[in-house]
Amino acid sequence: MAINWFKYSSPTTFYGLAGKMIPWFAIPAAILFAIGLYMGFFVAPVDAQQGEFYRIMFIHVPTSILSMFFYLIMAGYAALGLIFNTRLSAMMASAIAPTGALFTLISLLTGALWGKPMWGAWWIWDARMTSQLILLFLYFGFIALHASIDEPRRADRAAALLAIVGSVNVPIIYFSVKWWNTLHQGSTIKFSGTSMQITMQHTLLTMTIACWLYAIAVVLARVRSIILERERKTDWISELPEVRS
């Protein structure tokens, strides 16, 4: 049996599908956030060396991992859009960008909050933090380029090309920053305990999944509004019940 995958790559079909999918991600995300935060703040034990401060890790680590990952996913969608000329892929890419940038920003802020009690400074030029900062610049570049081009098709394609160039550059940047960091004997954020406690691991996993589900729900919602905006002149949009009323 052959499934026609391209059917779902049409904005018309995807609009409805995304609408049905959102609760399936949003509700579990909310539940897992509640569980994860409860575990993080109340269940997970106090760390021997870092005391209570380490708890910010439960937000910092998931957002850090996902922010880098989302850039690659965004570039992947952008590449699909560029190669196969599917409009939905380009819309997905531009829907992911703000969430990716937000996660990067949260990761930077929580990193700073973590750094202050640990090293006595809000910002240290540690390799991971520096890479995150550069990643934020890359997200800003994508968003700014997309926003400066009025014609949607050119905006999609130009931003897609930039995302691809950026994603090729991400490993090089990451490597060069690490290299620079070892050269200057900078400090690295390392978890002090020799082995992370099992509750901590579970909490971290819960929070990561929660962030992941939240991101999917938000991206789907954003794609829906992008579809509405882009296709506002078509017949199927004007026949939608939510548009009519």
Added chain:
Amino acid sequence: MLEVSNLACSRGDHRLFSGLNFHLHLGQIMQVQGANGSGKTSLLRTLCGFLVPDEGEIVWRGERIRELAEDYHDEILYLGHLNAIKDELSALENLRISAGLSGIELEEKEAVTALRRMGLRGREMLPTKVLSQGQRRRVALARLLVSDAKLWILDEPLSALDVGAVALIQELIAEHLAQQGMVIFTTHQPLHVAGIEMRILSLS
């Protein structure tokens, strides 16, 4: 030679034209007509391959122009609204460079001859910024004289030209058609080529 089938083009949300079909054979000339904003320039730019059509195909010698790419470029000459000449360069330098970009190494003597025929005698060495609008257009049009392209795509070739220059362009087009060339153009001024049937394509 040039076959266009079911061509559709839009700018932003606005559909300019759709379902456009035509063929152009050796020695034929076609004028694209339509009001301002009807998509004449977009059609010509699509034929050059700058714009990707929403639907439809453009086929040259039996192959799609997208696949031919550089081989197709070798056979067309496009003259847009913009003259593609540099103010800082002389008419002679401009002509030699634009010929060079279209793949032809032009000797100085050939370039001078072409410019003189365009009525620019004595101005070959002047920087084009001191030339008038019409004279600059003549520098750009001199490319028609030194090109070996089969298909000329001319967007408003007569703008800013005086009566003498218009006559000259008509003469050049007639020569080109006589040598089995093809021309597609837009114009707001009448253009007559003696003894040739002018095909008309109307965009509404």
Added chain:
Amino acid sequence: MKKSTMLGLLVLVIRRDLVLAMRRRADVLTTLIFFVMVVSLFPLGVGPEMDMLRKMAAGVLWVAALLSSMLSLGRLFSADYLDGTLEQMMLAPQSLSMLVLGKMAAHWMVSGLPLVLMAPVLGLQFDMSVQALGVLMVGLLLGTPILSMVGAIGAALTLGLRGGGVLLSLLVLPLCIPVLIFGTGAVEAVTSGLSIASHFALLGALLILALVFTPWVTAQALRISME
């Protein structure tokens, strides 16, 4: 009539851009003067202690070089875009990547090479050793072409946009960070008596990568922007 070859076209584009640059010398000089000024502002900002200046020198020169090449990148395609020459270039019977490579080369000769030549003079203001100056120059010689090439992608993407210049820097600067790191790293290595081979090898690798990929990517970007 003689048909031109791919190489002939490359030479034509480089020569044309150099002639144009020579007729608009002011543009070239402005970039160079900007470079000199930015570098000279640093001692005024941080104080004249030679020890600190010597330590900062490579970083300051490199960042200034990065900024001045951003300044001149805006013009890389925009003049040709506005007067229609870019359309003609896209219709050239040779690959657009080749023409783009020519424009990159000319851009480097006009805006990168002068920086390389000027750098030792400015380095003396910072009391850099002769050895460090040599390494700085070689680093710039390898690195500034990468800036022109990566920058060309940004210039092509922002073609004809409002506020294109600032946007261009926003897009390109993060991509240039590895060049900055390896370039300044080499100077630092030589002053602390370490080997500079790996830095130069990495810069060389980046240069080759850029040479292979950026002309093609820039050509695609131009096609997107010209639609």
